[in-house]
Amino acid sequence: MNWQAIRAIYLFEMARTFRTPTQSLISPVISTALYFIVFGSAIGSRIQEVEGVSYGAFIVPGLIMLSVLTQSISNASFGIYFPKFIGAIYEVLSAPVSAFEITVGYVGAAATKSFIIGIVILITSFFFVDIQVAHPVWMFAFLILTCLSFSLLGFIIGIWARNFEQLQLIPLLVVTPLVFLGGAFYSASMLPPLWQKITLFNPVLYLISGFRWSFFGLSDVPVGISLAAITVFFAVMLSAVWWIFRTGWRIKT
Amino acid sequence: MSAIVSIDNLTKTYDGGFQALKGVTLDIEEGEILSLLGPNGAGKTTLISIICGITNPSTGRVTVGGHDIISDFRAARRLLGLVPQEINLQPLERVMNTVRFTRGLFGQRPDDAYLEKILTQLSLWDKRDAQINALSGGMKRRVLIAKALSHNPRVLFLDEPTAGVDVELRKDMWETVRELQAEGVTIILTTHYIEEAEAMSDRIGVIAKGELMLVEEKTALMNRMGQKRMRIDLQVPLPEIPSSLAQYNLSHGETPSSLVYDYDAKGERTGITRLLNDLSAAGIVLRDVQTSQSSLEDIFVSLVEDRP
Ligand SMILES: Nc1ncnc2c1ncn2[C@@H]1O[C@H](COP(=O)(O)OP(=O)(O)OP(=O)(O)O)[C@@H](O)[C@H]1O
Ligand SMILES: [Mg+2]
Numbered sequence: 001m002n003w004q005a006i007r008a009i010y011l012f013e014m015a016r017t018f019r020t021p022t023q024s025l026i027s028p029v030i031s032t033a034l035y036f037i038v039f040g041s042a043i044g045s046r047i048q049e050v051e052g053v054s055y056g057a058f059i060v061p062g063l064i065m066l067s068v069l070t071q072s073i074s075n076a077s078f079g080i081y082f083p084k085f086i087g088a089i090y091e092v093l094s095a096p097v098s099a100f101e102i103t104v105g106y107v108g109a110a111a112t113k114s115f116i117i118g119i120v121i122l123i124t125s126f127f128f129v130d131i132q133v134a135h136p137v138w139m140f141a142f143l144i145l146t147c148l149s150f151s152l153l154g155f156i157i158g159i160w161a162r163n164f165e166q167l168q169l170i171p172l173l174v175v176t177p178l179v180f181l182g183g184a185f186y187s188a189s190m191l192p193p194l195w196q197k198i199t200l201f202n203p204v205l206y207l208i209s210g211f212r213w214s215f216f217g218l219s220d221v222p223v224g225i226s227l228a229a230i231t232v233f234f235a236v237m238l239s240a241v242w243w244i245f246r247t248g249w250r251i252k253t
Numbered sequence: 254m255s256a257i258v259s260i261d262n263l264t265k266t267y268d269g270g271f272q273a274l275k276g277v278t279l280d281i282e283e284g285e286i287l288s289l290l291g292p293n294g295a296g297k298t299t300l301i302s303i304i305c306g307i308t309n310p311s312t313g314r315v316t317v318g319g320h321d322i323i324s325d326f327r328a329a330r331r332l333l334g335l336v337p338q339e340i341n342l343q344p345l346e347r348v349m350n351t352v353r354f355t356r357g358l359f360g361q362r363p364d365d366a367y368l369e370k371i372l373t374q375l376s377l378w379d380k381r382d383a384q385i386n387a388l389s390g391g392m393k394r395r396v397l398i399a400k401a402l403s404h405n406p407r408v409l410f411l412d413e414p415t416a417g418v419d420v421e422l423r424k425d426m427w428e429t430v431r432e433l434q435a436e437g438v439t440i441i442l443t444t445h446y447i448e449e450a451e452a453m454s455d456r457i458g459v460i461a462k463g464e465l466m467l468v469e470e471k472t473a474l475m476n477r478m479g480q481k482r483m484r485i486d487l488q489v490p491l492p493e494i495p496s497s498l499a500q501y502n503l504s505h506g507e508t509p510s511s512l513v514y515d516y517d518a519k520g521e522r523t524g525i526t527r528l529l530n531d532l533s534a535a536g537i538v539l540r541d542v543q544t545s546q547s548s549l550e551d552i553f554v555s556l557v558e559d560r561p
Contacts, residue, residue, distance in 0.1 A: 004357045004362060005357055007357060008353070008354050088341045091355055092358060094307055097360075
């Protein structure tokens with residue numbers, strides 16, 4: 001195992017992130033604050049409670065998930081796409097590192113960053129709403145698994161993308177809608193019965209539901225199913241990355 | 254000497270179906286400087302990229318220090334350093350950090366003292382905290398060299414290291430290459446400049462259209478270059494060369510009415526006067542005489558140009 005290489009990639013990526021702390025940390029905090037103001041105050045004045053939880057608190061897990069998902073994807077995809085784009089990837093390809101080590105370095109750094117952002121948003125939310133975490137261990141478990149799996153997804157997108165448009169495509173067209181429709185700002189039980197059925201096909205619903213359960217003990221789907229869903233997703237992403245490196249797909253000619 | 258890099262019947266066909274390498278076989282000796290000459294698109298970069306693991310080979314086998322570059326890639330790649338043709342650097346990175354990064358990638362512990370030595374040698378120590386995009390082109394190229402040396406490679410590939418580099422820096426680079434060789438590093442460089450290959454290398458290889466046309470000791474090549482050739486056109490065809498002329502090693506040209514005499518232009522006596530005397534003594538009447546000199550340039554051109 002080439003630990004030095006994992007360390008080098010990880011530190012390089014973390015340094016890249018924190019070279020621009022404003023962009024990396026302050027902007028998610030500001031956008032979260034905006035969501036609190038817009039959703040929490042405007043909608044919260046009409047919907048006071050969802051299943052016994054104040055609306056402002058109810059949206060916190062969804063808000064964290066929204067940021068963590070988008071940040072994981074954008075950070076991990078950019079982290080690998082940019083060296084590919086400018087050609088600096090040559091040194092990673094010519095180094096004595098395995099696919100596994102490359103992935104651990106890049107994905108580990110992206111996941112760490114989104115984990116930090118998730119925690120920062122959680123702390124920010126303490127200033128706006130009264131919130132308690134019922135199952136902190138599960139909360140961390142869900143958060144970490146989500147950071148890792150979506151950083152893997154971002155990593156794959158970064159390898160797949162041939163231009164900057166493609167890099168933005170999936171986050172914009174697929175992930176953001178799935179998060180918004182996945183119950184980030186409402187409970188699935190508030191929807192008409194037909195839509196309740198349809199949302200069950202949205203994988204993000206399971207994530208948000210499980211994560212919200214770790215806060216309030218309530219969920220749209222049983223928490224075991226949520227856990228299974230995110231684990232399966234994680235495994236699928238891992239296999240995809242394994243296949244990519246085995247075949248050199250879109251990295252080597 | 255033994256081969257440190259051994260290339261056996263290597264081919265590469267790119268996805269579009271273009272065959273960039275057509276069975277290259279080459280042993281690179283430990284400690285030598287080998288120059289690869291070849292026109293644009295000959296396959297030099299492709300060859301280097303395959304050895305370094307950036308491009309997948311189609312068929313054939315390469316070993317570095319006895320380690321297969323695919324099945325034993327870790328051991329093979331640890332021995333290799335690559336200075337790519339293109340300047341592919343992260344623009345916002347700082348010089349020292351990017352060199353540290355490469356060293357880490359190659360699995361070596363941080364050693365800033367060693368990196369300081371390299372950066373100083375390449376006159377980059379003053380620029381260690383500068384951002385890459387604030388460097389000149391020649392400096393960026395030296396950063397690439399520093400990165401390639403950061404992990405103490407045994408074999409260094411320099412893909413057109415002096416393209417777009419001024420005379421001063423080119424001399425510096427040659428100096429650096431010689432110092433590296435003195436430390437025992439094997440060096441493979443590609444270039445379009447014949448005089449560079451001449452000045453630098455122990456051996457010269459010529460690649461054209463994906464084939465290795467020739468690999469030869471530079472001194473042997475230079476000797477061939479010192480050779481001059483005299484072509485003698487005769488009035489009357491001469492089917493048999495008379496035995497009185499045997500000592501000259503004459504041969505026929507394209508037709509029996511021309512003779513070819515090879516001689517060393519640098520030698521003390523060329524034998525031309527005696528030959529001409531002996532020819533007239535043998536009653537052979539001359540129509541025309543031409544001489545030509547073969548240079549590395551000629552050899553190169555004749556190898557790479559289209560032949561029917
Ligand atoms: N990724 C690729 N896909 C398809 N063809 C390629 C690819 N890379 C190189 N080629 C082709 O392979 C041939 C050899 O290219 P290569 O870069 O090895 O040449 P070179 O000898 O390094 O030339 P130069 O002196 O211009 O650097 C060229 O015809 C080139 O067009
Ligand atoms: Mg080239």
